[in-house]
Amino acid sequence: MTKAIFLIQTEDKKGLLASVVDFFYSKSFNILHCQQHTDSYEKRFFMRIELDASDMSMTRKELYDSFNDLATELGLEWSLHWTDYKMRVAILVSKTSHCLYDLISRQLEGELDCEIPLIISNHPDMEKVANQFRIPYYYFPVGDDKKAQEGKIRELLKRFDIDLVVLARYMQILSSEFTEEWKGKIINIHHAFLPAFQGANPYMRAYTRGVKMIGATAHYASEDLDQGPIIEQDVVRVNHELTPNGLKEVGKDCEKRVLASAVKAHLEHRIIIYRNRTIVFAVER
Amino acid sequence: MTKAIFLIQTEDKKGLLASVVDFFYSKSFNILHCQQHTDSYEKRFFMRIELDASDMSMTRKELYDSFNDLATELGLEWSLHWTDYKMRVAILVSKTSHCLYDLISRQLEGELDCEIPLIISNHPDMEKVANQFRIPYYYFPVGDDKKAQEGKIRELLKRFDIDLVVLARYMQILSSEFTEEWKGKIINIHHAFLPAFQGANPYMRAYTRGVKMIGATAHYASEDLDQGPIIEQDVVRVNHELTPNGLKEVGKDCEKRVLASAVKAHLEHRIIIYRNRTIVFAVER
Amino acid sequence: MTKAIFLIQTEDKKGLLASVVDFFYSKSFNILHCQQHTDSYEKRFFMRIELDASDMSMTRKELYDSFNDLATELGLEWSLHWTDYKMRVAILVSKTSHCLYDLISRQLEGELDCEIPLIISNHPDMEKVANQFRIPYYYFPVGDDKKAQEGKIRELLKRFDIDLVVLARYMQILSSEFTEEWKGKIINIHHAFLPAFQGANPYMRAYTRGVKMIGATAHYASEDLDQGPIIEQDVVRVNHELTPNGLKEVGKDCEKRVLASAVKAHLEHRIIIYRNRTIVFAVER
């Protein structure tokens, strides 16, 4: 069944829920799922609505336009998504394969409902993985001119009509031009429980600090490294038995799980960003 | 702020959400929080609505009656709760103190918003705890006439206008008359991850089976022991280092946490029972 | 560095630790890691010792023989393993790919230190996965003669010098001849938190029972289905939002993680079986 999904946010005020629900009801839509959250601290209204779009009495453009009128009147920030469109995801990697294997196999199993038309890397190592799954692999080494290398990537993302960029342990800082252009469309996995251990070598630092749990954080990329809105986090318990390398190995599982979960939430249009925070709606499956 | 909370369920059909939301909107209520869930497998509609009731333009009875008209028309099962009423909770215990201490201290800290007018037991041991907190303690030993002992308890529950009975490690099976009369109003804590290890001595059996996690389950009491609707569960990781007694000790924390969480959900009117399952709505705090 | 690993168990008695430690000390071995556990409930002594074997003053056979003398004297059950031998693992699957992808990718990343010389199935579906990784795939449909089909599998396991069989969602019951012959050498993943939901369709039954967590259990296969010694378990929190299919999807992650962790413990010689329980030693990494 094709669905239309609306993501809505605005300043909280009386009657918002009724107005939105009424709009769809008056157009004879069947609301499959409606989730609403008011942040009482920020006085902010958030909503996700799933409509049955399989048998519409109007065109998609008509729905868009008529909702736009309501949104203007109520001052809503909103977006509309159709589940019969498969998002196109570019995966960026460096030298490690665990997140890459994980994302591809989840996509093949249907858990991640998207297309993966290309893999991009600053190293040649992962080409063999790409070949196993017959996904085109682009290798752009970072030489003296980092700007130029990034330019090639950005050009490729456009040429391939990419909707979402996943940094699956891509160990390069992106320029602010890149993160600005792709705001809310680049998901990064950081191998620590942010905001602990921002920056490089988190497992070494976790060892030195003697923490009893290590974690991973998936977040939208922002200009300041590791400062963007967090989508998902998880941790695993560790103890004194683990060396820095042991922590790293144990952490891999956490990284895979957290990254996949964040990508899935994005693909299913369950995330709204407000300031530096995310509202991640659960979804019935 | 006083709130009115509606819990609603019915067979799923088109327009339910809009009808209910419209009702409150037309009466000028401010909807603070609206949660709706459709179980697509059971084709069942569930809803929890929180209204601002601090400045109502009608009496509580008028609200009840007018919603009743709508509910009859739409075929809703529903209940209405007011947050300015403090529920009255009776705690039943046997010989162990950990859940009892935990519930009382959470109530004193304001985490459990209720009154605890009495503690009932089939053993004298916990009277000292009751005295520390100046809560009346009733000791009814189970002698030859179990029915009579239960009769005394049930009589007391009525006399004290009890709304909820919490079995905080009360090691007696209740008669079906009791569980039937108090259906959906008795919460029990079982010291295992149900449906594993139903019945007696779960920690011993967990040891023998060599499980790697032990758990606890809070559920509404039903005629068949440990078969009622589950409200909350949790587990802790264990290993071969633990003897049956060690498992028991480690499990206590889990029992406390799970029982308190279930009682809290009940007190906050976040639970709907359907068949042998519960819908437990999260609540903004 | 090549290591020799001893796994030892016996009835507990005074001086066992000193006797064993002294033996290695007197032969000038460097003990890298020594883990000892006494089950005070069962009065049973368990031990795992890792020796530096990179520069031995005796042959492997001499070490084996001289330790055998001590073991006979002390009444030890024991085994000796060398880390420069890569165990050979056969993966058996039916129609689902998630555990298969997971095991293969972990092996490729070096997390599972073994060889995977073949994949066997009762269905043709997974051949495409096997081909991606160039692993020989054997398809033996279960026809009228189940015994014959199993015979072919067992014959193949011998021909390929297999050390460990992993049932990665292989949906067939094995005969008692098979499980007896391969006792302690077949690891199965059950898609539930055993002993809850033994047998078929655990996710459907978890839904009906309304549990708030679902889990997975990796265990050695035994004659009685799902009754063998448990190696590893884990759970994930679920709620009313999940249909039986949703539970299934969410459970996949848990299955992968639990199965991989159990296989890893086996490959690293960290498991001792006693009765129907396992001692799983943690290992420094």
Added chain:
Amino acid sequence: MTKAIFLIQTEDKKGLLASVVDFFYSKSFNILHCQQHTDSYEKRFFMRIELDASDMSMTRKELYDSFNDLATELGLEWSLHWTDYKMRVAILVSKTSHCLYDLISRQLEGELDCEIPLIISNHPDMEKVANQFRIPYYYFPVGDDKKAQEGKIRELLKRFDIDLVVLARYMQILSSEFTEEWKGKIINIHHAFLPAFQGANPYMRAYTRGVKMIGATAHYASEDLDQGPIIEQDVVRVNHELTPNGLKEVGKDCEKRVLASAVKAHLEHRIIIYRNRTIVFAVER
């Protein structure tokens, strides 16, 4: 059964385990439990040994002295503890009761094997809790002379022969003289997952940063606030539904559990401190 517990650490070298084990064997001690860990990254040897001391052929002083000779020879740092001595614990609190109730009730249930001869506070609020349990309560307000207030506390700790100080949400920074004098004998609970959100108001900052899990950390107090060796940590999953106050409430459970677990490990002589890290041995129960 009375036990003698040795905690030992030193630079790693060949034969340490055998030397120590032999020592006890030659003195006819029964080793109940022996745990040894070598940190291969730091090249450091750690050990915990539990002896049956119920029927000793020498005095405690003789055991101490003869082991001291061995320790000098081998260059061991070590300590010896007897399980028939109940450690004396002072609890310091400010205004919140949840950790206080939790520690006291665990002590009453026998989970924390210690005496709690007094409670000290910089506020009068918790006196009512102290009275419920008939524990002497000392109220020292922090006025202009912070040094003097701390002096009174330190004097009291000596007068009461205190072995361990537990800061159960005591919201004052201690002077370096205090933490130096009581090094390794003050346990603090920090209401965040360190090193994230060091310092004040961690729940508010967790909200602003939009984290998806919040945690708690128990650590030995050191001169630099929240920088001491971590003993135990745990986290709970949170989501956008929680306001800063909601996070605080949810975090309480985590704080209680983590603090109690750390105190228990200390009371059971399971912790060795090395640099800024702890080795926390698991113990059979």
